[in-house]
């Protein structure tokens with residue numbers, strides 16, 4: 001058995017030595033931060049023209065995470081490429097020749113990608129929150145307000161889980177084109193649209209992203225459901241992630257490289 | 258030591274590797290020869306645990322690959338396709354390999370130096386030429402200083418200097434007592450590098466023999482003669498104790514004899530000769546002949562049913578087909594005697610690789626007869642010259 005720390009170190013070298021890691025994570029950070037900042041500034045300047053009911057349900061914390069819907073696309077690319085580039089380049093053969101214990105290889109890769117996503121996710125969520133609140137002026141929330149810290153911390157978790165979901169899915173699909181072609185439209189279009197359709201939405205709210213996003217809400221919006229709470233939601237997302245990661249492992253274990 | 262035991266791989270209904278049983282020993286270069294699609298790369302992938310065998314077993318020093326801890330220290334492999342992420346620099350590619358097996362970092366610099374890639378170590382391998390990519394793959398194989406090395410078509414894309422270099426590298430590694438297993442589809446290349454030869458065709462073992470045996474059996478000389486006085490010629494030669502073989506294009510061949518002596522014998526009997534040329538069958542042709550048979554066997558049942566040896570029956574040291582061809586063969590079912598050709602039958606044109614199933618068969622190119630003085634195929638130089646000449650010319654460049 002190759003030493004765990006050695007394989008982790010190797011996976012860390014792999015992940016840091018390709019450009020796609022830097023640009024996808026930088027893009028996720030910038031898009032989430034910038035879009036959140038813009039939307040907060042707009043709300044602040046348009047505050048007087050908002051209806052009373054809108055003002056009543058205004059959620060300053062969640063508003064600052066508006067950019068997440070777009071920023072997560074870069075995270076999807078990161079998560080998919082981490083694993084599928086091994087296949088598209090043929091590197092998987094070198095990797096598995098070096099570490100033939102496939103579970104060991106896979107766990108190390110998932111762990112390294114997950115930890116990197118966690119760090120980037122937390123940095124992004126906290127900076128996005130503080131910048132957004134600064135731009136909201138007097139309508140801002142404070143990190144000490146009830147539920148706010150949980151929402152900001154949860155946003156970082158959400159970003160991590162999105163990445164891991166994509167890693168697991170890509171491990172099952174093995175092709176970058178297939179992985180991106182399925183996951184990008186799913187998270188950007190299919191899931192948000194289905195959540196807006198009556199009846200279907202009672203199912204769609206159990207999709208990983210919809211469930212996970214619940215943790216970022218501090219003030220419940222008008223059509224908020226109570227099927228699960230913020231931690232319940234992130235738990236549902238975590239179950240999804242566990243399922244696809246196990247699926248990815250099963251595929252890696254069984255199929256020829 | 259690599260041991261294969263009935264190793265088989267099927268993709269759907271296609272059998273890529275068919276009951277291979279052989280052993281690769283340390284201290285020598287073992288050539289793994291077969292035409293395109295013979296199953297060489299598939300065999301090597303199974304050896305590395307990348308592909309799961311359908312049945313059978315392959316072990317490295319008695320262990321399955323997956324049981325090796327830090328396998329790069331046991332066995333280094335160069336795979337056929339570039340198994341490299343092009344977006345990573347050569348240095349980082351080797352570094353991540355080294356780290357996973359706790360190989361010290363300085364080995365990365367050492368192997369980069371060995372393969373001559375130090376100058377481009379910090380370049381992304383995407384921009385590498387075919388030969389540079391190949392060198393990077395070789396560097397990866399050498400990284401763990403392993404006792405067993407496996408190279409899949411290592412000369413692919415290398416220039417003559419590179420070919421020279423890899424050949425010496427492999428010989429040097431074997432001389433140090435290591436196991437070197439190298440695949441190729443070029444006999445001429447193997448003749449220069451390999452000490453032992455394993456030939457496969459369509460996934461089956463065709464031969465497992467020492468190189469010297471192969472050369473001895475397959476590069477025997479013969480004399481090609483042409484005369485207008487055919488009947489009298491055959492008479493004279495037979496009476497002198499020579500076995501005359503008709504080639505079907507109007508020429509005769511006499512094995513293991515001296516051209517000068519035959520010329521004198523002809524002169525004594527006032528025979529007119531239009532051609533008198535000493536010939537040598539090239540190893541390349543011998544190899545093609547050996548494997549063409551497997552191709553034919555598979556392609557349309559022209560050879561009839563399965564070779565008598567059955568699957569996995571290796572040819573004992575020395576060469577030859579794995580069993581006699583069955584009924585539909587133009588030569589009938591019996592294995593050949595000492596003479597590869599049945600006199601009078603002529604060489605069936607358009608069936609390359611048919612003539613001379615036996616070990617002593619001289620291969621011939623079909624459809625080339627006719628022109629007086631033109632041998633069926635250019636007489637190949639004895640093993641070791643054709644390629645040698647090629648690299649020797651270029652070896653001056655060495656030492657950049």
Ligand SMILES: Nc1ncnc2c1ncn2[C@@H]1O[C@H](COP(=O)(O)OP(=O)(O)OP(=O)(O)O)[C@@H](O)[C@H]1O
Nearest residue numbers: 268273291292293294295296297298299300337442
């Ligand atoms: N993953 C696969 N799926 C289906 N068929 C395959 C696969 N890999 C190999 N084959 C088939 O198995 C046979 C053996 O292929 P292999 O690559 O091992 O041959 P090879 O001896 O290495 O040939 P070459 O000299 O061209 O490299 C071929 O007919 C090939 O088409």
Ligand SMILES: [Mg+2]
Nearest residue numbers: 297298337409
């Ligand atoms: Mg091959």
